[in-house]
Amino acid sequence: MFARKIAASAVADRAMTGGLPLPQRYWAIAAISLGTLLTIIDGAIANVALPVIARDLRIDGSSSVLIVTVYNLVLVMALLPFSTLGDRIGLKRLYQMGQVTFTVATALCFVAHSLPALLAIRALQALGGAAALSVMSALIRITYPSEQLGRGVGINTILVAVANALAPTAGGAILEVAPWPWIFAAGVPFALLSLALGWIGLPDVPSSNLDHRYDTMGAAFCILTFALIFGGMETAVHGGPIIVSAGILCAGLGLANLLIRHELKEERPIMPIDLLRDPLLATSTAAAFACFIAMMVLFLSLPFRLENHYRLSASAVGLMVAAWPMTTMIVGPVVGIASDRLPAGALGAAGMAVATIALLLLADLPEHICYVDIAWRMSLCGCGFSVFMVPNTRVIIGSAPLHRSAAAGGLLSTTRLAGQTLAASIVATLLALGLGEGPAPVLVACLLGVVAGILSIARIGHMRRR
DSSP, rough: OHHHHHHHHHHHHHHTTTTSOHHHHHHHHHHHHHHHHHHHHHHTGGGGHHHHHHHHHOOOOHHHHHHHHHHHHHHHHHHHHHHHHHHHHHHHHHHHHHHHHHHHHEEEGGOSSSSHHHHHHHHHHOOOHHHHHHHHHHHHHHHHHHHHHHOOOHHHHHHHHHHHHHHHHHHHHHHHHHHHHGGGGGGGGHHHHHHHHHHSSSSSOOOTTTSSSOOHHHHHHHHHHHHHHHHHHHHHHHTOHHHHHHHHHHHHHHHHHHHHHHHTTSSSSSSSSHTTHHHHHHHHHHHHHHHHHHHHHHHHHHHIIIISSSSOOHHHHHHHTTHHHHHHHHHHHHHHHHHTSOOOOHHHHHHHHHHHHHHHHHHHHHHHHHOHHHHHHHHHHHHHHHHHHHHHHHHHHHSOOOOGGGHHHHHHHHHHHHHHHHHHHHHHHHTTTTTTTHHHHHHHHHHHHHHHHHHHHHHHHHHHHH
């Protein structure tokens, strides 16, 4: 026991100074990068295929959004409990277990020929993804030297954005040559490579939480709270009785109150209330939440608008959306380096100003469009969101104490997935109201971008006081 504590302390000390030694650092970076691509692509690749899946399974468009919603819901339910579990069983062990679970679940997608079966398999995929994502930020912080943390965060943030944006392109290409079940197999090569490289490069970090009991009650409260809140919202969106939906939502809010009260008494809470007491971290998390909702509203609604209103093919939509990741790959590394030197608040506000302008331009599309009409607008969006997300993520991860890195990473991932799940409910509601194929979703995203920009400006004062 004592030896394991000494080893954990040594790894932590190395993380605070020089990160992992070379070439192990490169193997670890490759493993984490592939794991990021795997989880994000499989979560987002279904977006462009939703109209096809809806027709094949003979369900309406709003019901098909459940394929995305269930995946994100299970992820958001499991991330925080898993992040604390990683402190107990080891970051590398939990990460690799998640990759194996995800790969096995992906293979089962080929036997899913109904919506309930597909939703069950997507839930199992999400459990594997949650195990990996919950410790990813902690592994990044250990891997990179402290003076290069912004660069490391920038690379990972870029991968998340690129994967979210490239997924429709990959999905559209696959749908041109194969049935829709094949889109869920796109992540298998990433999983196998990540497992192999992770075995070589990821650090064996012993538990730093051996003297603290696992907060089982907090984990149960956390899972049930997210399940009831988002379950109530989805019940309302998909035509359930309003009384039932309101009852489920109220039960979730009541449990959220109990969760907060319980976690305030815990030294290592599942819900990182201790971290959210920091105004800088809390403001950055709120800004990230608004930004994630805006991004997902755009990515979910755009295929419906372009395919159904403008009569474009899935592959054509994918090519148009690809302008976003291409821009991010250029802008992201530069912003990652700049975020180690320039104020995050100013960078974030400038980025959201650009993104808001781009969203307004996307809302005002001409009646007849071509590739260039969408591509340059998506490129401008990619630039703005990258300039915002990279420094914002660096603040969230870098502001937490080292021994709470996994909790900070779990908080960030939970914020992202909660935002995406809420965005899916917003899009499903707009589709059910007949507004989902017009400019309304983009205008909603634009409003959220303004909120994120205001919060980024407010963060400048918190950083000065710190």
